[in-house]
Amino acid sequence: MSTYIFGHKNPDSDSIVGAISLAYLKNKLGENCIPTRQGKISAETKFILEKFKAETPELKTSYAGESVYIVDFSDLAQAPEDIKEATILGIVDHHKLGDITTDTPLECWIRPIGCSNTVIKEMYDYHKVEIPKDIAGMMMCAILSDTVIFKSPTCTKIDTKAVKELSEICGISDYKALAMEMFIAKSAVIGASARDLNTRDYKEFDMNGIKVGIGQLEMVDISVLKSRINELLLDMKLMKQENKLHTVIILLTDIMKEGSQLLVVSDDASRVEKALNTKLQNSQAWLDGVLSRKKQVVPFLQPQF
Ligand code: MN
Ligand code: MN
Secondary structure, rough: OEEEEEEEEEEHHHHHHHHHHHHHHHHOOOOOOOEOOOOOOHHHHOOOOOOOOOOOEEEOOOOOOOEEEEEEOOOHHHOOHHHHOOOOEEEEEOOHHHHHHOOOEEEEEEEOOOHHHHHHHHHHHOOOOOOOOHHHOOOOOOOOHHOOOOOOOOOOOEEEEEEHHHHHHOOOOOOOHHHHHHHHHHHHOOOOOHHHHHHEEEEEEEEEEEEEEEEEEOOOOOHHHHHHHHHHHHHHHHHHHHHOEEEEEEEEEEOOEEEEEEEEEEEOOOHHHHHHOOOEEOOOOEEEOOOHHHHOOHHHHHHHH
16 A cells, blocks of 8 residues: 655645655655645746656545645645545644644644755654755755745745755755746746636635635746736636635735735735735735745734634
């Protein structure tokens, strides 16, 4: 019997690389684990997998009757539909604790740090397992992605230290240059529809029974989207209807200017204004210094619902 390891829906690089890096560790420890994914990989993740010659984990969305480890989430909203019929052996994460519960004891590695792959690096160290060069390179990229090259307020000393150690293992000393290449790959918008952009890194949250969708586009320069803002807002209205959401938020995050253009479609936008201490104009506002959905948006929004 194999155990499957996967990250959240709409997987980002941390979810995909985390499945691969944790599966390698677990296999070394004598378990039989297969990395999988719940959805399409991003342009950024494709860049990482190609750079380090790794196979894309297989797509698998149903886990009834299986044993699993989950990485980079603990919310039911980000889990496969039949997760309640799976046995969760463990959770490796760096988000707020979600609403997933289990019937059996489990292993939990949940830390308030910048990336699940930093947690996995600590697991390798704890078990004294050597990290292969290419896996180290991918883990390093996942950490640089989640911490926005150390600029995100979620980044800790543990993350920067992990990147330095991983860069030595993979033999890439100029990791910031590699990270910029990665963010340029991530920033590609040509040919992408409004829906592609709005859902590129999109998560739904249950906030005291109210459904809120929050997407984020991290880009090297958001000005290339200026002419498409109205199109994005129109599509957000459709997403709101289709998924019966109270609020849809998109953050256009400019990693060089270090802030986010906020787009809001809501039944009551004043709640978002209050939460984020801003005033919307044409459903928009600039949030200076806001880079992290997890740390700078979600915790302030939750109490408003
Ligand atoms: Mn993630
Ligand atoms: Mn993550």
